[in-house]
């Protein structure tokens with residue numbers, strides 16, 4: 001998967017291209033009506049009906065937007081819905097404070113800035129993530145030092161963290177990937193031992209839990225995304241949460257050019273403009289009212305899908321650590337074992353399953369190998385900060401074999417297959433089973 005596909009509308013476009021191809025194949029197919037021939041080879045697809053779309057709206061989203069529009073209080077300072085949402089989200093998470101930002105990327109950037117992370121610093125981070133997690137670190141002229149991945153859970157391997165800590169390490173940044181939790185007991189224990197703050201990338205983890213606490217609230221700060229594919233969508237928006245009052249105050253100042261929230265405080269600190277208009281918060285307040293029932297449906301269908309896929313050889317499901325609680329299933333993660341599919345490649349499998357009408361995609365690519373890393377390291381800014389020896393050392397350690405394996409084998413089903421009926425889920429299982437049984441045809 002290209003990393004932008006997972007979270008962007010392109011996934012839907014890609015899927016509908018796949019579905020369009022299905023109808024052509026089934027009409028022109030050599031053996032129409034034969035359910036034992038793979039659709040990619042001209043057989044009848046398991047499914048031609050669309051899965052539910054996401055995001056979803058109703059009259060309340062419309063009414064809230066109209067209300068915001070008509071009250072002419074559109075900006076961060078006087079918007080009606082922004083403070084409502086910041087309060088509501090903090091209450092939902094049981095966390096001290098929440099600061100809304102234009103997106104999750106900006107929440108992460110704010111977190112790094114308010115924790116003083118900058119040139120010369122190293123941040124320990126998951127490599128199996130969306131590009132935003134890393135971009136923000138490098139924007140601060142800090143080095144993302146990756147921690148290898150845990151193949152079973154797709155999270156950063158908690159036992160691979162500590163030996164990577166150096167005198168330059170300034171934070172640990174676990175990503176709760178697909179809505180499952182990173183191993184927070186181990187992350188927090190290491191952080192405490194080494195006096196490091198923890199920035200949780202909870203951009204995919206709305207209301208997911210670790211030992212009964214909401215993820216995003218266990219570390220020093222947590223960052224959320226409300227981009228349109230997320231479980232709590234608003235088009236584009238994000239939030240930073242924390243139990244540290246001083247950090248909430250710093251985040252408020254940072255998003256407003258460093259202006260002190262106190263009257264007459266002036267521009268006391270470094271900052272930028274990460275304020276948003278009220279419309280996104282108007283949508284968020286509406287989406288919040290439906291969050292629980294949709295989440296319950298998504299999670300019940302995910303459990304049902306897990307059961308169903310147990311009978312399909314060669315497909316390993318993303319696991320959760322026993323200590324974690326709720327997995328929110330932003331995405332349903334799986335790993336592919338080609339040996340169980342007559343040697344067919346993961347890409348052939350994905351193509352075949354898409355042709356059956358099931359929207360599946362490949363997981364993240366190894367971000368540590370993307371050209372932007374070298375481009376940053378070779379830039380004037382990085383070369384001014386880091387010695388050639390330090391950059392060489394960084395390059396030499398930039399090998400993460402388990403993450404490579406995870407990237408080569410992982411796949412995901414988007415939440416669309418989990419927010420409809422049990423029949424939708426049955427179709428997914430049937431699609432997997434059909435492709436598995438007939439893999440020799442690929």
Ligand SMILES: Cc1ncc(COP(=O)(O)O)c(C=O)c1O
Pocket residue numbers: 007103104105106129130132133175201203204224225226227236237238
């Ligand atoms: C793990 C992760 N981190 C950060 C982000 C960035 O969030 P946003 O797209 O709202 O900037 C995303 C968004 O997809 C994400 O999935």
